[in-house]
Amino acid sequence: RRRPPATMPLRLDVKKKLSERSDRVKCVDMHPTEPWCLASLYSGHVFIWNYEKQTLHKSFEVAELPVRAAAFIARKQWFVTGSDDMELRCFNYNTMERVAHVAPAHSDYIRSMAVHPSAPYVLTSSDDLQIKMWDWEKGWACQRTFEGHAHYVMMIKFNPKDSNTFATASLDRSIKVWSISSPVPNYSLEGHESGCNCVDYYPGGDKPYLISGSDDSTLKIWDYQTKSIVSTLEGHTNNVVSVCFHPKLPVILSGSEDGTVRIWHSTTYRLETTLNYDMERAWTLAVAPNSNKVGIGYDEGCVVIKLGHEMPVASMDKNGKVMWAQNTSVQVASVRGVVEEQKAADGERLSLTSKELGTVEIFPQTLSHNSNGRFLAVCGDGEFVIFTAQTLRNKTFGSALDFVWSAFGTGDYAVRESSSRIKVFKNFKEHRTFRPPFAAEGLFGGRLLGVRSNDFIVFYDWETDTMVRKIEECPRSVHWNDGGELVALACDDAFYVLKFDPDAVVAATMATGAERDAIAEDGVEAAFDLAHDIEQKVRTGFWVGDCFLYTNAQKRLNYYVGGEVITLAHLDRTMYLLGYLPREGRVYLVDKNNDVVSYAVEESILDYQTAVVRRDFEAADEILGRIPPAQHDNVARFLESQGFKEEALAVAADPEIKFELALELRKLPEAVELLRESFGEDPTADTPVKWKQLSDLALSLCDHETATVCAREAGDLPGLLLLHTTHGDAAGLEDLAEQAVAAGRANVAFIALFLLGRLEDCIELLLSTGRIPEAAFLARTYLPSEVSRIVELWKADLSKVSKRAAESLADPSQYSNLFPDLALALKAESMFRAQRGRRVPAAAYEAAKADLDLDLIDAMRNLEAMEAAKAAASGDGGDAASDDGAAAADDGAAAAAAVDEPLVDGAEEPADEVDDAVGAEAAPASPAAASPVAAASPTAAGLLSG
Numbered sequence: 019r020r021r022p023p024a025t026m027p028l029r030l031d032v033k034k035k036l037s038e039r040s041d042r043v044k045c046v047d048m049h050p051t052e053p054w055c056l057a058s059l060y061s062g063h064v065f066i067w068n069y070e071k072q073t074l075h076k077s078f079e080v081a082e083l084p085v086r087a088a089a090f091i092a093r094k095q096w097f098v099t100g101s102d103d104m105e106l107r108c109f110n111y112n113t114m115e116r117v118a119h120v121a122p123a124h125s126d127y128i129r130s131m132a133v134h135p136s137a138p139y140v141l142t143s144s145d146d147l148q149i150k151m152w153d154w155e156k157g158w159a160c161q162r163t164f165e166g167h168a169h170y171v172m173m174i175k176f177n178p179k180d181s182n183t184f185a186t187a188s189l190d191r192s193i194k195v196w197s198i199s200s201p202v203p204n205y206s207l208e209g210h211e212s213g214c215n216c217v218d219y220y221p222g223g224d225k226p227y228l229i230s231g232s233d234d235s236t237l238k239i240w241d242y243q244t245k246s247i248v249s250t251l252e253g254h255t256n257n258v259v260s261v262c263f264h265p266k267l268p269v270i271l272s273g274s275e276d277g278t279v280r281i282w283h284s285t286t287y288r289l290e291t292t293l294n295y296d297m298e299r300a301w302t303l304a305v306a307p308n309s310n311k312v313g314i315g316y317d318e319g320c321v322v323i324k325l326g327h328e329m330p331v332a333s334m335d336k337n338g339k340v341m342w343a344q345n346t347s348v349q350v351a352s353v354r355g356v357v358e359e360q361k362a363a364d365g366e367r368l369s370l371t372s373k374e375l376g377t378v379e380i381f382p383q384t385l386s387h388n389s390n391g392r393f394l395a396v397c398g399d400g401e402f403v404i405f406t407a408q409t410l411r412n413k414t415f416g417s418a419l420d421f422v423w424s425a426f427g428t429g430d431y432a433v434r435e436s437s438s439r440i441k442v443f444k445n446f447k448e449h450r451t452f453r454p455p456f457a458a459e460g461l462f463g464g465r466l467l468g469v470r471s472n473d474f475i476v477f478y479d480w481e482t483d484t485m486v487r488k489i490e491e492c493p494r495s496v497h498w499n500d501g502g503e504l505v506a507l508a509c510d511d512a513f514y515v516l517k518f519d520p521d522a523v524v525a526a527t528m529a530t531g532a533e534r535d536a537i538a539e540d541g542v543e544a545a546f547d548l549a550h551d552i553e554q555k556v557r558t559g560f561w562v563g564d565c566f567l568y569t570n571a572q573k574r575l576n577y578y579v580g581g582e583v584i585t586l587a588h589l590d591r592t593m594y595l596l597g598y599l600p601r602e603g604r605v606y607l608v609d610k611n612n613d614v615v616s617y618a619v620e621e622s623i624l625d626y627q628t629a630v631v632r633r634d635f636e637a638a639d640e641i642l643g644r645i646p647p648a649q650h651d652n653v654a655r656f657l658e659s660q661g662f663k664e665e666a667l668a669v670a671a672d673p674e675i676k677f678e679l680a681l682e683l684r685k686l687p688e689a690v691e692l693l694r695e696s697f698g699e700d701p702t703a704d705t706p707v708k709w710k711q712l713s714d715l716a717l718s719l720c721d722h723e724t725a726t727v728c729a730r731e732a733g734d735l736p737g738l739l740l741l742h743t744t745h746g747d748a749a750g751l752e753d754l755a756e757q758a759v760a761a762g763r764a765n766v767a768f769i770a771l772f773l774l775g776r777l778e779d780c781i782e783l784l785l786s787t788g789r790i791p792e793a794a795f796l797a798r799t800y801l802p803s804e805v806s807r808i809v810e811l812w813k814a815d816l817s818k819v820s821k822r823a824a825e826s827l828a829d830p831s832q833y834s835n836l837f838p839d840l841a842l843a844l845k846a847e848s849m850f851r852a853q854r855g856r857r858v859p860a861a862a863y864e865a866a867k868a869d870l871d872l873d874l875i876d877a878m879r880n881l882e883a884m885e886a887a888k889a890a891a892s893g894d895g896g897d898a899a900s901d902d903g904a905a906a907a908d909d910g911a912a913a914a915a916a917v918d919e920p921l922v923d924g925a926e927e928p929a930d931e932v933d934d935a936v937g938a939e940a941a942p943a944s945p946a947a948a949s950p951v952a953a954a955s956p957t958a959a960g961l962l963s964g
Contacts, residue, residue: 029326029383029400029419030267030281032293035311036069036322039297043315044086045130047097048306055304055313056097057320058088064099066111069311069322076114080107087131087142094154100128100142106152118158124148132174135181139198143171143186151198164196166203173216175228178265185228185242189213193230195242207240209247218262220284222345224377229270231258237272239287249287253280260303264312267325268345268381271312273300279314281325285381295321308611328610329558331382334597335391335407341375342612343382343396348410350375353606354599357616364617365587376410378403388423388431395431397421402433404446414446422463424480425498432480434461440469442480452483462495465502465518475507476541479523486523487541489516499561504549506566506578508556515549515566515578550581558595563628567605567619569593575607575617579624580631582659584652587617623649627656642669651675677708686715686724706732713737726750735766743773748857759783777801781808790815802843806831842878850874 042060049056053070062083066076083102090097091108096117098108106123109116124144132141138155149164149171169190177183183204185195193207193214212233220227226243237251237258256276263270263284270282279293279300297316304313310328314321332342338354351370362368383398387407394407402418405411417435424430429446437457442449454469454476462468466477466486475493477486491514493507507514522544554576559568566578573589586605593607596614604616622644629638645653654670657663658679667679673696680689693708709732716725722741729737735758742750751770758767764787771779777800784793790812797804809829817824830837858866 029398030269030290031326032281032291033324034295034321035324036067036072036320037295038067038072038074038321039319040065042084042317043301043320044084045088045302046304046313046315046320047089048304048311048313049090050092050307053311054090055311055320055322056088056090057313057315058085058099060084062101064088064097064109065320066097067320067322076111078109078114080109081105087128089131089133089140091133091140091154098131098133098140100124100131100144102127104128104144106140106142106158108154108158118154120152120158123150123152123160129171130173132176132184134176134198135178137181141174141176141184143174145170147171149174149186149196162198162201164201164203166194166196167192169213172214175218177219178221179219179223185217185219187214187217187230189215189233191232193217193228193240205245207242207245209238209240210234210236212257215257215259216261220263221265224346229261229263231261231272231274233257235274235276237261237270237282251282251287251289253289253292254278256299259299259301262303262305264305264310264325265307266310266345269325271303271305273303273314275299275301277316279303293323297321326383328592329594330608330610330612331385332594332596332608332612333385333387333394334606335387336597336599337391338597338599338602338606339391339407340370340596340606340608340614341385341387341394341407342608343378343385344612346377346379346381348375348378348382348385348396349373349612351614353596353614353616354602357602357604362616365590365615368614368616370614378405384421386421386423388428389425390428392428395421395423404431420461422461422467424467425464425500425502426480430480432461432463432467434458434469440467440483442467442483450483452478462493464496464498464505466498468493468496477545484527485541487543487545489546495556495559497559497561497566499564499566504561504564504566505546506556506559506561506568508559508568511555512551512553513556513559513568514551516546517549518546519544550578552578552583554583557592560595560597562598562600562619562621562624564631565624565627567595567598569595569607575605577619577624579627579656580660582656584656586619620645620649622646623653626653630657630660630662647671654679681711681715684715684719686712686719686721689715690724690728706734708732710734710737733761735761735763739766739769742770746859748774755779778804785811788815800847802830802840802847805829839875839879842875842882846874846878849878 036055040059043057044060045058047056053068054075055067055069057065057067059065062079062081062085064078064080064085065074068075080099081101081103085099085101087100088097095110095112096108097111098106100106100123104122104124104126106120106128107116108118123142124146126145128142128144130143138153140152140154141149142152143149147165147167147169150160151162152158153161167186167188167190169188171186171188173187175185177185182198183195184198185193187193191208191210191213194203195205196203210230210232214230214232216231218229226241227248228240228242229237230240231237235254235256235258239248241248254272254274254276256274258272258274260273261270268284269290270284271279273279277294277298277300281290282288283290295316297318299317300314302315310325312323312325330342332340334340339350339352341348341350349372351372353368353370356368356370360369378396380396380399380401380403382396386395392407393413394405396403396405397418400417400419401415402421403415404413406413416433418433419436420434422432427445430444432440432442434440437459438453439451440454440458441451456471458469459472460470462470467480469476469478470492473492474488474490476488478484479486491507491509493509495508497506497508503518505516505518507516523542526542555571557569557571559566564579568577569575569589573592574585575587575589576583576585591609593609593615596606596608598605598619600621603618603620605619606614606616608614622641626638626641626645629641650669651672654666654675657666657669663679663683667676667683670676670679673692677689677692680692689712693712709728713725713728713732713734716728722745726738726741729741735754738754742754751774755767755770755774758770764783768780768783771783781793781797781801781804784796790808794805794808794812797808806829809827813824813827828836830840834840
């Protein structure tokens with residue numbers, strides 16, 4: 019049975035990709051691989067626009083006169099121009115260097131040029147009535163001149179089916195066809211009433227056609243074999259100055275001085291749409307060879323549009339047979355076993371052996387196999403045709419804006435005939451027709467029949483067309499899993515995974531009264547439950563078990579399972595999913611040029627993850643044995659994401675993953691053992707950081723012994739300082755001080771030395787690090803005997819900056835009057851030096867805390883008074899002097915006791931206790947200074963260390 023001719027219009031959305039104002043654009047060309055539009059201007063400039071970013075990519079000042087012709091030579095990274103100064107110029111569009119300059123190339127304006135698709139030739143046409151062929155491999159020498167036109171030669175086009183021939187359009191009202199090997203035309207096509215401005219060849223192999231546009235405002239389709247006019251297209255109201263067949267779509271585009279660009283169907287020749295962007299006259303058109311982009315040049319600027327979508331019209335059945343459409347031709351190839359045969363890597367283009375299965379009479383816009391792959395549906399031009407997949411034999415046809423298969427029966431499908439009528443077919447026969455109570459804008463197949471409006475989607479039962487559920491989302495595509503339990507709604511910016519409950523639907527059908535009315539309004543509320551929503555835009559997708567594989571807008575191949583998204587591959591271009599072969603464990607994708615690639619996706623992993631999501635752990639354990647060991651780390655990551663960290667630790671093989679899991683599970687012994695065995699001295703393993711993590715974990719578990727070991731392995735000196743001081747470990751502090759000095763960690767070294775009472779070492783550390791002023795002040799407080807030496811060093815250092823400032827520093831040995839009580843401080847230093855090594859435990863705090871308030875200067879003064887009193891008592895001192903001396907003697911005795919004896923028993927130098935916390939000897943200049951008594955007193959030292 020033959021279907022009637024198509025009557026429905028093409029469903030081609032026109033989207034503006036670029037619109038830029040400029041001087042008059044005389045010629046445009048589209049780059050075959052980059053998102054660039056080349057525009058030559060009447061002002062003599064040439065612009066390269068990036069229509070994806072909507073920016074000016076490059077600008078060239080070519081000539082002072084109009085540049086009427088320009089073309090990319092992409093394989094050389096050049097573009098070539100012809101201008102009204104009769105000169106030919108070639109530029110490298112990357113370096114902006116001028117590659118060639120032919121002057122003069124013609125004796126009049128250069129109107130058009132064409133680049134040979136494979137040979138190093140460029141053709142130019144001119145108002146001097148000639149066409150010339152230039153060879154860039156021979157220094158841009160003119161290889162041949164073609165003559166035969168009687169007026170300006172306005173355009174040249176190579177024949178895409180035979181690049182040794184080309185056609186020209188002239189104002190002498192003729193179209194001439196030439197061979198590059200002959201200087202005279204092969205033949206002429208005449209029929210226009212006025213001069214011809216433009217010409218183009220039909221790109222398909224089924225029709226020997228070319229098209230021309232003329233000043234008589236018409237387009238003519240020619241059969242260049244019979245040299246006859248096939249059709250004349252009328253509609254423009256002024257000169258037609260540009261025309262082209264689209265290489266991928268069944269359309270003809272024409273531009274006119276009436277300011278419009280018209281799109282015609284290339285089979286029926288009916289006018290599909292008219293574009294007018296209010297930029298005055300449309301001078302030039304260019305189509306990208308491998309995309310749906312079209313460049314248009316106007317009086318007032320440049321526009322780039324996109325016609326329809328660039329998704330390939332292709333489908334793959336469950337056995338790996340891929341079918342795709344090239345215009346009206348249907349091609350078939352098999353991908354089964356190709357990857358293994360070609361040893362192809364992931365993402366590598368597969369070399370497929372294809373054959374033409376046949377042609378269809380409509381322009382295919384979608385191809386889809388039914389559930390068992392026996393039938394293929396082709397939809398386009400407002401109609402559908404169902405073929406047998408083996409021989410492309412016509413099974414049935416009809417009218418349809420959308421066509422979808424059911425998930426069950428072999429011949430069950432539905433069509434959207436209009437926005438108000440849906441037809442359901444069962445076993446290829448019409449089953450029922452229903453009218454949804456809203457404008458239907460889309461149709462989706464699967465477990466339920468989905469009908470979309472502009473605001474929501476409604477799911478219907480295939481058998482009864484009763485409403486199941488209305489969902490307030492407007493998806494671009496709907497994807498059901500094989501079991502019909504999960505469905506993904508792919509919307510503009512996200513996709514939603516819903517769980518379908520058929521039992522709830524059955525139960526709802528038994529409802530009566532108000533419950534029944536509520537169901538009739540919005541469907542069964544319990545029919546769907548939102549599982550997850552993922553903020554990613556899905557381009558194409560399908561389910562494998564409970565795993566949803568998809569490509570997204572960021573050019574990634576991902577899959578969703580259990581709320582987690584896992585990236586399988588980063589794609590180098592926009593790809594579209596074809597299908598999955600479980601036996602080969604590979605997913606297949608195709609790009610807009612019908613190039614097929616594949617990536618490995620182990621079925622056992624998908625089955626395992628599906629079992630885990632369903633909490634079927636017995637099945638998961640059984641499947642785990644089938645998963646290759648190389649994939650165990652991926653399984654561990656998935657288990658971790660699902661909250662099963664213990665299981666993930668048991669499965670993981672990578673030491674990094676196991677270490678992270680052990681940390682999260684707070685398994686300290688396992689983590690320590692893993693770190694010692696698996697990483698060792700590996701410099702790339704970031705081992706010190708891991709030891710630090712273990713030290714922190716040990717501290718949180720109050721395992722200070724392990725924390726100390728880990729901190730030592732990590733080189734964590736501040737952590738060791740904390741641990742040693744906490745435990746009163748003087749020996750540890752000694753080692754730490756040496757490590758810190760060797761490592762250049764002066765702050766840690768200073769604190770450790772200070773706590774140990776090694777004041778001389780503290781001063782030397784300050785001096786060695788250039789901190790001379792701090793050393794002087796430390797000595798003034800604790801070691802006044804060192805002040806003079808350090809002041810001399812300070813003066814020498816400061817004199818390098820300011821001699822005057824250096825001279826203002828006072829040396830105690832020279833200006834003792836500026837240092838009150840210095841003698842007492844020196845005496846205190848000498849008296850308490852012997853006590854500095856004593857270490858008192860924190861347990862002595864209660865007995866030692868009173869010593870913190872002692873003022874050594876007053877104590878030394880009182881001690882002198884006591885000695886004076888004794889001397890006076892042995893002499894002729896009076897009673898009053900004796901009383902005063904007795905009081906001073908009591909204070910001096912207290913100071914002496916602090917020097918000579920500990921205040922508590924057993925407080926002398928315990929081997930395991932922390933060292934002196936302050937270790938100060940020298941008396942402060944005032945009572946406000948740090949108490950040297952506390953430093954000298956063993957009990958005070960114990961308090962501070964505690």
